[in-house]
Amino acid sequence: MTLPTLDILGIGNAIVDVLAPTDDAFLAARSLAKGGMQLIDTAQAEALYAAMPSGVESSGGSAANTCAVAAALGAKVGFLGKVATDQLGDVFAHDIKATGVHFPTERLAGGAPTARCLILVTPDGQRTMNTFLGACVTFSERDVDAAEVARAKVVYLEGYLFDPPAAQAAFRAAAQAAHAAGRKVAITLSDPFCVGRHREAFRAFVAEEADILFANEAEILALYETDDFEKAAAMAAADVEIAALTRSEKGSIILSGGKRHAVAAQPAQVVDTTGAGDAYAAGFLAAWAKGLPLAEAGRWGSVAAAEVISHYGARPLADLKELVA
Template sequence: MATPLSLDILGIGNAIVDVLARADDAFLAAQGMTKGAMALIDTERAERIYAAMAPGVENSGGSVANSCAVAAALGAKVGYLGKVADDPLGAVFRHDITAIGAHFPTAPLVGGAPTARCLILVTPDGQRTMNTFLGACVTFGEQDLDQDAIAAAKVTYLEGYLFDPPAAQAAFHRAARIARAAGRRVAISLSDPFCVGRHRAAFRDFVRNEADILFANEHEVTALYEVASFEEAVELAAKDVSFAALTRSEKGSVVVESDKRVAVAAQPTKLVDSTGAGDAYAAGFLAALTRGKPVEECGRWGSIAAAEVISHFGARPQADLKALIGI
């Protein structure tokens, strides 16, 4: 497949197959999990948790891949770079990402670690606790960048979870240089406060010097800047990037553009499963931004997309997002 002449969004992230199952707090405690957090696990722990889980639903996932699916549902032209193995789960992921219309040129890993999977336990309050076996994801590096796709995308969107492997960090910096040289924008999601804690200095440097757009929730952005209040974090983010979209769950979000601060209300919905809320918000925001919409509208699209995703089990949209937004 030839590289498309143009893309709205090119996502780069961990290509993961999600396994979602319901669980109670007692199960999390018995497994030694921190509720609401994402933990990186090895093969042995992955097998042990999987064996103990209730029957689950398997879907292609990964934070930025979820964003690409939501953005595609909103009519955006999307591409995706991420490493899967040459195995059955890798084939499932490739089928799913291309079925949404995404350009996915990354070659599979042959003879190495298996395709990544994330074991997601959803408690009755809708909180999700994630246990991630990264597998083939950690081999993603500069050799997997598609320079033509990066240069063709209005926004290259980078997943903070992928910051863990050093090779991926190097790939992020190179991707940002390629995008900026082509006059394009670079967006990054902080993904998880524990991820921020592991790589705070590197994240701060990247956000300040490479990124144009920052996505984070309240906990992530305060962890990034090591401040106690959300308001302080908002002001610091405004100095580092052209746009910051900072989410606060039921309190909605704050979108920052230069000296402008826009409060965006959360959309009313019933919380069933919070998996993918931030991914959907970022997708709605970027889908609107790449259409030239003002930041107020970008935030509205993001909020509507997030509300749809958390109203059901799983991180991919089930309703007609275009109809919900009115496009």
């Protein structure tokens, strides 16, 4: 068996994030559910983008954020995701490569434009996401390069990408390529609404293909259709080798091999919760790839999440290597 040359290969929606500060009145005027994520079409995306205050644009998408944060922690990282041959596609490709992430996916020519997520951040730090998926939903089995998958210790799959049927086939292909190469498969559930739309498919994938599961409290309750966290946690632990379950200010619980590790949340001044779960997964996987104990991997995840929520944007501003040390 060949040795891996990457620690993590992320697969997910390649999206350009546009973050802007706003207020509750702006959300109310547009009937936007605060703290939620909704999918929007081209016309809605253009109207909202025009109405938003000026913001910060960067390569985004949940798994792409995880990859960038993991790279900042010193992990060797690659990312597969679909952008178009347009200006925002250029922004995404340049930005993700600048973080040190390998990005080999072929671009979409002559189809939908590059995806963007318009993120409105209110003074309480809540983010309301409005996502136009564009080119990224065309990601399919053809875009899963088995050789790239085999290079990584773990392939990390983003639940948001689970929506289109082509992507579900891509996830299965990636998992099979990973396991054929003796690698691990990690998945994050991403969003309770996402889970609700595809619960049976998610449950089957988690039980049959996943080795490592990331979920927050709302997502894990949605997956196992219960309002009892301990029951859901036990069900997750029965399905996967490692379940890393985050609970905001209550920290996280890591379950593996009949053992339970409780990890405290790191103190943080909450400015913007965008990317907290993505950063946690990045810290966890970067530490796991180094062979560190699970409790320490959880601590790395908590440190990364705390840094990311202390400012606008889903990418770290401080030196994460220094923080985890």
